[in-house]
Amino acid sequence: MELWHAWACPYCMRVRVALAEKGIPYRSREIDLSAKPPELLGLNPKGAVPVLVDGPDVVVGSLEILEHLCKRWPEPPLFPARAGxxxxxxxxxxxxxxxxxxxxxxxxxxxxxxxxxxxxxxxxxxxxxxxxxxxxxxxxxxxxxxxxxxxxxxxxxxxxxxxxxxxxxxxxxxxxxxxxxxxxxxxxxxxxxxx
Ligand SMILES: N[C@@H](CCC(=O)N[C@@H](CS)C(=O)NCC(=O)O)C(=O)O
The missing domain is CATH 1.20.1050.10 (Glutathione S-transferase Yfyf (Class Pi); Chain A, domain 2)
Incomplete structure (x- = not known):
């Protein structure tokens, strides 16, 4: 699994925290937003991060990624059932x-x-x-x-x-x-x- 991200991006931060809370290993593909690699534009034509590549799945956007991670790795829960x-x-x-x-x-x-x-x-x-x-x-x-x-x-x-x-x-x-x-x-x- 790969995470395309920029270190100081707040949307990327929350995804990295979720990965760390769940102990999920991943390959970091850190980018410089002022010099986006063409490979990123192939994954997300808008050129925004975060983007998660999980096997055949390319997931764009922090909430979508967090939902994807929590579906595959439910523990510890970050969408607590009691709240809904x-x-x-x-x-x-x-x-x-x-x-x-x-x-x-x-x-x-x-x-x-x-x-x-x-x-x-x-x-x-x-x-x-x-x-x-x-x-x-x-x-x-x-x-x-x-x-x-x-x-x-x-x-x-x-x-x-x-x-x-x-x-x-x-x-x-x-x-x-x-x-x-x-x-x-x-x-x-x-x-x-x-x-
Ligand atoms: N709604 C998106 C926002 C992502 C976003 O705005 N990312 C910024 C970096 S913090 C980005 O990649 N902007 C594109 C650019 O700077 O060209 C999310 O939740 O992931």
Whole structure:
């Protein structure tokens, strides 16, 4: 199995975390988004990552890949049965709708765009904050929605994380998910591979 990905891409991060949580071995096909290999365009003409190649299956898009992985490797579950599949997908999409559009502007926007994006992130956090259960996971147990949130947190400047901004509910979630070794490894700076 091969994963085409870019290290700093938040959609790729969550797929790498899921692979690590499940202990699934795979071949890493890391790319530079500014110099996409023709082989990637053959797999996904849009040139976006992540893309998973699992035997004859070419799976494009983070949610589709996470669903594919969880079907083939159900344990540990990342679509917890108690929450229900549809509720997990809804929470996953909500994280992307609330934060996704602002992330590129935080990273690469003009100073003005950055200020606007950070304001929008703050409003999004306020919206989610009251809903986080005491367990710290968005749906009570670890799910792909938490992996999506972790990848967003990883892209925020450290002083704009919920803990720093005083969003207590989301700060619980941040602590619960960011402390996982898989999340730290796959959303942090890239470490040199051991030889
Ligand atoms: N909805 C897609 C979004 C994937 C996406 O936007 N990936 C970005 C990198 S973070 C990408 O490959 N963009 C294409 C480009 O930069 O040319 C998913 O969930 O996988």
């Amino acid at each position: 599949h549809d509720a997990v997908v809804k929470a996953y999409d909500r994280i992307d709708a609330l934060f996704g559009p602002h992330i590129p502007k935080i990273a690469r926007g003009t100073p003005e765009e950055r200020v606007q994006a950070l304001g929008a992130v703050r409003r999004s956090m306020g919206e989610l904050d009251a809903e986080v259960p005491g367990s710290g996971f968005l749906l009570g147990e670890l799910s792909v929605a938490d992996l999506a949130l972790a990848s967003v947190m990883a892209k925020l400047p450290p002083d704009w994380r919920p803990t720093q901004l005083g969003f207590e509910g989301l700060a619980r979630c941040e602590r619960a998910v960011m402390r996982r070794p898989t999340v730290r490894e796959q959303t942090g700076p890239k470490l040199a591979m051991a030889v």
